[in-house]
Amino acid sequence: DGGITQSPKYLFRKEGQNVTLSCEQNLNHDAMYWYRQDPGQGLRLIYYSQIVNDFQKGDIAEGYSVSREKKESFPLTVTSAQKNPTAFYLCASSILAGGPYNEQFFGPGTRLTVL
Amino acid sequence: EDQVTQSPEALRLQEGESSSLNCSYTVSGLRGLFWYRQDPGKGPEFLFTLYSAGEEKEKERLKATLTKKESFLHITAPKPEDSATYLCAVHGDAGNMLTFGGGTRLMVKP
Numbered sequence: 001d002g003g004i005t006q007s008p009k010y011l012f013r014k015e016g017q018n019v020t021l022s023c024e025q026n027l028n029h030d031a032m033y034w035y036r037q038d039p040g041q042g043l044r045l046i047y048y049s050q051i052v053n054d055f056q057k058g059d060i061a062e063g064y065s066v067s068r069e070k071k072e073s074f075p076l077t078v079t080s081a082q083k084n085p086t087a088f089y090l091c092a093s094s095i096l097a098g099g100p101y102n103e104q105f106f107g108p109g110t111r112l113t114v115l
Numbered sequence: 116e117d118q119v120t121q122s123p124e125a126l127r128l129q130e131g132e133s134s135s136l137n138c139s140y141t142v143s144g145l146r147g148l149f150w151y152r153q154d155p156g157k158g159p160e161f162l163f164t165l166y167s168a169g170e171e172k173e174k175e176r177l178k179a180t181l182t183k184k185e186s187f188l189h190i191t192a193p194k195p196e197d198s199a200t201y202l203c204a205v206h207g208d209a210g211n212m213l214t215f216g217g218g219t220r221l222m223v224k225p
Contacts, residue, residue, distance in 0.1 A: 004158075006158075033212075040217075041217060042119075042202065042215040042216055042217040042218055043159075043202070043204075043215040044215075045212055045213075048211075048212065050211070058212070088156075090158050090159070092158075102146065102147055102206050102211075102213070103147075103149060103161055103164055104149075104161075104213060105161055106151075106158035106159045106160075106161075107158050108157055108158050109156070109157065109158045111156070
């Protein structure tokens with residue numbers, strides 16, 4: 001089955017720790033995205049990548065970092081510099097970023113809680 | 116800057132009571148408008164893409180329509196399983212990314 005997987009489903013972090021959220025897709029999509037969702041709010045873009053070894057900051061990139069070494073993988077690191085990291089994190093992919101078919105398909109999400 | 120506003124924030128319906136959700140948008144040039152359904156604790160599920168004013172798409176009890184300023188998601192004879200948050204997003208000429216609205220939380224009571 002084609003799709004997007006995220007792991008872990010739940011993640012607990014102590015203050016001052018860095019944590020990495022995994023995102024893998026087997027849809028052969030070029031573009032991948034990370035969003036943050038807070039209770040009762042819409043999605044806010046953290047980072048996106050249109051091709052391997054390239055990525056751009058979204059609206060709320062401070063305190064986060066990403067890498068794109070493989071087409072299938074786009075891990076997100078939440079660093080200790082992120083002041084309020086407790087949130088629901090969503091990974092998405094699309095065939096192309098900005099192209100005519102820009103539907104984004106989402107993974108199941110990771111809920112991060114800072115203790 | 117692209118902007119998307121969804122209304123109402125929450126909507127309670129009785130089973131079988133049809134209604135509509137609104138998505139108002141401003142973009143420099145619309146490339147696409149997207150509707151998603153999101154269940155609690157899960158990722159959004161893609162529903163529809165609309166590209167130009169006058170376009171309509173249907174899926175089961177849902178029908179999405181588009182004008183130059185807004186989109187409606189019409190729900191006909193809803194069932195309790197239609198309860199979810201419905202998200203609207205736009206893709207404009209200004210950039211490569213989607214801009215999401217805050218969502219409408221729909222609750223359908225039996």
